[in-house]
Amino acid sequence: MVIKRILIWVMLGIGSTGVLFIYKYFNPLNHALFPKCPLKHLTGLDCPGCGSQRALHHLLNGEIEQSFVQNPLLFLMVPYLLLGFYLQLVPEPTVRELKLRKILYGYRAIQVIFAMVAIFTILRNVFEI
Numbered sequence: 081m082v083i084k085r086i087l088i089w090v091m092l093g094i095g096s097t098g099v100l101f102i103y104k105y106f107n108p109l110n111h112a113l114f115p116k117c118p119l120k121h122l123t124g125l126d127c128p129g130c131g132s133q134r135a136l137h138h139l140l141n142g143e144i145e146q147s148f149v150q151n152p153l154l155f156l157m158v159p160y161l162l163l164g165f166y167l168q169l170v171p172e173p174t175v176r177e178l179k180l181r182k183i184l185y186g187y188r189a190i191q192v193i194f195a196m197v198a199i200f201t202i203l204r205n206v207f208e209i
Contacts, residue, residue, distance in 0.1 A: 100140060103133065103137050104137070104140040106137075107137050108133040108134050108137055117130050126205055128153055128197045128204075129151070130151065130204075131150035131154075132150070132151045132154050135147045135148070135151040135154045136154070152200075153197065160184070160193075163184070164184070167181040168181075
């Protein structure tokens with residue numbers, strides 16, 4: 081069982097490294113291998129994730145300002161999601177970690193995140209953020 085778990089982590093590490101390598105060296109604007117947004121294709125509207133691939137490319141190349149321009153929501157959501165994964169994977173969480181998980185990932189927090197994403201999506205389509 082331990083070997084299986086280690087193998088899963090090794091495969092995740094190799095896969096993640098490969099994906100990051102591709103995004104660092106290939107600009108999604110210039111290459112057809114990257115998926116296009118179906119919502120943007122069908123409606124012409126930007127979804128909350130539109131620009132994330134370009135933002136990741138710029139971020140991996142040290143172009144932080146350009147990355148932020150492509151998708152500002154990415155800068156809020158990535159640390160939030162990474163913290164959530166960490167708190168989910170801690171084998172024996174402390175009382176503080178459990179409290180933090182309840183506050184940041186409880187029912188009310190999910191409502192706030194949903195509202196933030198909805199407002200961001202509306203604003204980016206109205207004001208072309």
